[in-house]
Amino acid sequence: SAVISQKPSRDICQRGTSLTIQCQVDSQVTMMFWYRQQPGQSLTLIATANQGSEATYESGFVIDKFPISRPNLTFSTLTVSNMSPEDSSIYLCSAREGQYTFGSGTRLTVV
Amino acid sequence: DAKTTQPTSMDCAEGRAANLPCNHSTISGNEYVYWYRQIHSQGPQYIIHGLKNNETNEMASLIITEDRKSSTLILPHATLRDTAVYYCIVPSYGKLTFGQGTILTVHP
Numbered sequence: 497s498a499v500i501s502q503k504p505s506r507d508i509c510q511r512g513t514s515l516t517i518q519c520q521v522d523s524q525v526t527m528m529f530w531y532r533q534q535p536g537q538s539l540t541l542i543a544t545a546n547q548g549s550e551a552t553y554e555s556g557f558v559i560d561k562f563p564i565s566r567p568n569l570t571f572s573t574l575t576v577s578n579m580s581p582e583d584s585s586i587y588l589c590s591a592r593e594g595q596y597t598f599g600s601g602t603r604l605t606v607v
Numbered sequence: 608d609a610k611t612t613q614p615t616s617m618d619c620a621e622g623r624a625a626n627l628p629c630n631h632s633t634i635s636g637n638e639y640v641y642w643y644r645q646i647h648s649q650g651p652q653y654i655i656h657g658l659k660n661n662e663t664n665e666m667a668s669l670i671i672t673e674d675r676k677s678s679t680l681i682l683p684h685a686t687l688r689d690t691a692v693y694y695c696i697v698p699s700y701g702k703l704t705f706g707q708g709t710i711l712t713v714h715p
Binding site for chain 1: 641649651694703706
């Protein structure tokens, strides 16, 4: 199965700023995803990162807040824009190559 | 979309088998059942998946009923390190949607 490297692993950010999270897969994959896990909650799908085209967002998530790039079949980024304390969560990248594999997540704290 | 239903929590004694049930009564004929677990503060870990035949790997066994409306994940000899949240998921349009899962606590 694919191996995912995600960084940063954690960060503390000031409100109003933006953070870009990177996700690198060790093989080419057709599908990549971004999830958010709020404290004490399950994972919520933010969007599907499409190679060469705009990401497909789930209900409740918009591109202005969570812009996503996917320049090739092994890499994607998620930006959390204009952050507020409510954005404090773990953000996870996932890729599908047969089964679905997850990165170890980025723990974001907004102060 | 095939929705899954799992018990909120379960307990198991160390060394015993842990049997985690999942209902997916609206599953369609070509949809797989996936099981993942999440140990505190880590990314979800793939366990096993199946379509209609029972499956076994080094981590677990998956028993799917003949009508495919339910399945059971079996950890044959649970250890303390198996304490985690276990998710039963039927992908929809190629995407995994996580429910609340089952909190499995393995105790000495």
